Amino acid sequence: MERYFITYSEWVNFLGKKSQQSELMAPVLSGSFLHYQKCQGEELKQVVWSQVRPVQPVKFFFFPYHEEILPGLSEQSPRVILGVTACDLAGLQVLDRIFAQSDFKDPNYQKRRERTLIISGDCYAPIDVCFCEKVGLQPYPEKGFDLNVSALEGGFLLEVGSEKGRNFLSELTGLSEASEEQLHQQAKMRNKAKETVLQFNQPFNFPSDLPNKIQPLLLAEEWKEVWQKCVQCGSCNFICPSCACFFLEDQSRGESFEKARTWDACLFPGYARMASGVSPRPHLYERYRNRLACKYVYLPGNFGLVGCTGCGRCIDGCAGRIDKRKVLTKIFGKNPNSVIYEPAKHL
């Protein structure tokens, strides 16, 4: 792994130059929250480095709320996204599996992905809803980035993750290799962040290999209680870095076939309703359970990746103030042997 040190002003000046060629999106404080904003020149001084993930996940850049999909995008200008946290990289990996790495390739997603450079960043300031450590991730990126940036005293540690990332740095001559001392500083910050996440999650008790463990508990009676404050707003779906469900609408005019797509939410009653009016999940508790099952059982089954990155956005944004970690604690409080998993029960 190539690791370099760059001073604060050198890096910000360099990005300033880059922002003349590409659109540069970076986390900036807006109110008391971080949001991605387009930054140019001097504005880059406002970028917040190595803090918690911004409010919106990076999926917004690759898979917008509403878009025309047929015909697809004709052009996508180059874009650089700065400060993508480890949890969001994991979410992006799920989206990659769905849209870019399966037998069918999504035209718009692929185009945007190819034209985007990802500069990830460590997270040294997790917040109380973060639980990446509980789903097998760390608060710092290990793969899936073009470059990673860790804030150190007086500058940054740059880690090259891909050829694209190396090329991005090519105009920076005379970069110095990171010193032992600087690597040590990074490791110390990373460990501290890990510990913070673990501390926030002490009250919760569920296993980290959720996919294997939760499957037999999907028919537990407890599911009929845990969802009760859900108002089916769908925020948890929309704000999630790995939720990617959508519906399609015909927009054909005249001779050509045209189509638009819009996000959908599995918490909505109409989500799975069929033409006959019946739905496989008529009860809200079934839909709530489905969302968790999708993250911890179905996505792993489909793509070998856990769907939940522990970013905590669905806890932060829940209108019913449901803390999913409490839900999991309750479900796992149940003795798995007491759930009678009877295949024909629902026949």
Next chain:
Amino acid sequence: MNQPNIYEPIRATVEEVIQETPTIKTVVVVPEKPFSFLAGQFAFLTVPGVGEAPFTPSSPPSRKEKTDFTVMKTGKVTEAIHRLKSGDQVGLRGPYGRAYPLKDFEGREVLLVGGGVGLAPLRSLFYALMEQVEKYNRILFCCGAKTPDDYLYKDEVFTEWQSLCACQRLNFRLTVDKKDENWQYQEGVVTCTLDNIDFDVSTAVAAVCGPPIMMKFTTVKLLQLGFRDENIYLSMERKMYCGVGHCRHCLIGTRFVCKDGPVLTFAEIKNEPDAWA
């Protein structure tokens, strides 16, 4: 880089529209480019300006120049399909999904159970089976509908197909929920036709298609008769938008009805909490 857009349909022209029952029509479409499918696969039919919906073709898979879709009127898109006239332009996207594993059916007894509009995909499967009927041990086709008037493909079911039974490998059992004075077959729901089946249930396969409630009760009946979980092939219906495993609307557990189905075996779905609608 310049791959075709996965959502781009092939243009097709409606050749004929046949009124099967008061609520079901068969539209015969002639695609502009070659379109072929295997029994069990499905496709999206687009009515421009209205929308698209998934259907399983009902014509013989070996007939390439035109494709039949038998469509029940239930909502926005299906109503628009019912308004189509010969010469109208539609779109066709597919085929998608997994075909019936006909190779595995060879040497075995094959049971087809269809209810109402569920006869549509089974018609296509039936023609595929008949093209190499000698390979299967025996074929029994059980059909049900509400009333005699609700039967699809009346000329075929009551006349043409009956004359094929001379080959002895083939039999039909026809029923209606409520008969009229001219009905000469059974009366009762389609599961009654499954009583006293003399199949070797340890190897026999069953393909079932119909409304959700019928699928459920037929599965229960087949299990009681001793059919193996993995030999019961169910045509699962789910809300579908993309057909390519992206939109996640059609999932039953980890299985995509659009990619792994639409026909799934009972063994594949039985452990899922919301397999049945």
